[in-house]
Amino acid sequence: MKNAMKLLLAGAALAALLAPANADDKPKAEVMTSWTSGGEAAALNIIRSEFEKRGGEWEDSSIAGFGAADAAFQNRIVAGDPPTAKQVVIGLDPAEFIKQGLMNPIDDVAAAGKWADVLPKTIYDFISHDGKVFLSPTGAHGESWMFYSKEAFEKAGIASEPKSWDEFFAAMDKLKAAGILPIAWGGQAWQETKVFNMILLSQAGIDGFLKIYVDKDTSPASMEAIKKTLTILGRMRAYVDEGAPGRNWNDATAMVITAKAGVQFMGDWAKGEFTVAGKVPGKDYGCMILPESEGMVFIADSFDYPKTGDASQDKAQKLLAEVVMDPEVQVAFSIKKGSIPMRTDVDKSQLDACSQKGLELMSAGKIVPDQAIILTPQQAGALADYVDAFWSNPSANVDEEVAKFPSIFQ
Structure with missing residues (x-):
């Protein structure tokens, strides 16, 4: 009897081990x-x-x-x-x-x-x-990418990627003359801030960028880089459509995918949208680091x-x-x-x-961290508010805005 009981218990134990796990045991x-x-x-x-x-x-x-x-x-x-x-x-x-x-x-x-x-x-x-x-x-x-429509560039007669900001704005003029929206702009503070940072890296360089955000440097050299950045950013307003405010980044990407717009400034996650649409880099669209930039924000x-x-x-x-x-x-x-x-x-x-x-x-180490990595959430928020306020005010005085910049670190 005892042996039979042992066999029964052993069989039950083995059955429990071999039984499929209950759905409730799945890691949820x-x-x-x-x-x-x-x-x-x-x-x-x-x-x-x-x-x-x-x-x-x-x-x-x-x-x-x-x-x-x-x-x-x-x-x-x-x-x-x-x-x-x-x-x-x-x-x-x-x-x-x-x-x-x-x-x-x-x-x-x-x-x-x-x-x-x-x-x-x-x-x-x-x-x-x-x-x-x-x-x-x-x-x-x-995050320092400019994606562009090969079709739009061809229609506008833009033969090569702009290597300087002067060449960039000349290309934007060609797109406008061809009846193509030059810049697909995502009018949200976080997107505007990323464009600000892309431009800043092109003007301050890697060491200068880090001095500003890591060391909170407000020397004349750093503030001159901020001034140049705001000046370039401000010039972009003339190439953006009235529907830009509040636009999601992927909706802006779609405008480049369909050649309704020439370029978009965005992190390389935008490539995922091109991929879903069946577009091939180098064939249907191009990707380049911003003009005059020696590296990229990551x-x-x-x-x-x-x-x-x-x-x-x-x-x-x-x-x-x-x-x-x-x-x-x-x-x-x-x-x-x-x-x-x-x-x-x-x-x-x-x-x-x-x-x-x-x-x-x-x-190659030619990278600098996004502000979300090296600034506190409060400072990053202040930076986004600062850039958004500047972008939203076409009559903003650049020198006055430069003087306000150090306040984001307080």
């Missing part, structure tokens, strides 16, 4: 991002598909607009109902939540994956706090993982961190989104011509 992840455009959604789906392939259950909480997604996330944190993971920009902003003890470290995942060996040291330092890893990076973006995305008090959520967070840093996922994600993989050991041969250009600049 509610993932909050601002990735809602065609290219962004396609890239996010790369991560989602692999997460589900590994047994996870995905709930999408994407909200259009980075600012809107951030505001919703903060409300969820305050309400004690955070999502499983949140897309964030590497830098000082996520560091604030980490310092407040609101985020889970993912040290064990990072150690198992040897992230310290496969990530650029700068990036690894940004995702680590007090010796612990909290963020899983998805990819880096160059930004990097990642996921962080809020403390939820739920052990099953911890399991989902670790699985998502593993998926995000998978070498094949990094490449496939970057191809869809137009970014550059963060891992240094991936097969980069699959990247397009634009990404290869960006990769060369990053490898």
Whole structure:
């Protein structure tokens, strides 16, 4: 009888081990991002598909607009109902939540994956706090790009990429004369600020750019670079349409894709929109670093993982961190989104011509960080307000605006 009971129990135990896992045991992840455009959604789906392939259950909480997604996330944190993971920009902003003890470290995942060996040291330092890893990076973006329509340039008789700002404005005049909108402008403060930074790098150089944003330098040389930047930015108003205010960046990209506009200034995530539309770099559109610029501004995305008090959520967070840093996922994600993989050991041969250009600049160290990485959220917000106020006021006096610039660091 005892032997029979032992066999019965053993059989039951074996059956339990062999039985398929209950659906409720699946790691469930509610993932909050601002990735809602065609290219962004396609890239996010790369991560989602692999997460589900590994047994996870995905709930999408994407909200259009980075600012809107951030505001919703903060409300969820305050309400004690955070999502499983949140897309964030590497830098000082996520560091604030980490310092407040609101985020889970993912040290064990990072150690198992040897992230310290496969990530650029700068990036690894940004995702680590007090010796612990909290963020899983998805990819880096160059932000100093000018995308242009080959069809529009041909119609306007523009034979080559402008190498100086004088050549740039001459090209814009040709587009206007041909009845083509010169600049597809996204009239939102964050987009305007990125254009400001692109121009500033072309006027201040890498060292000068870093002096201004890292050292908060207000010397005559730095302020002269700000003056030149505002002057160039102000000249662009004459080449923008009346429908620009409030326009989303991907809608501006669509104007270049359809040759309704000549150029757009945007981060290389705009390539994802061209890809979705079936457009090929070098054939249908061009990508160039801004005139007179010796490098590019960069930004990097990642996921962080809020403390939820739920052990099953911890399991989902670790699985998502593993998926995000998978070498094949990094490449496939970057191809869809137009970014550059963060891992240094991936097969980069699959990247397009634009990404290869960006990769060369990053490898050569000809990069400077976006303000979201090196400024506090308050300072970054003040910068966006400053640029938006200038752009929105065609009668603004450049010298007076230069004098106001140092106030953004206060």
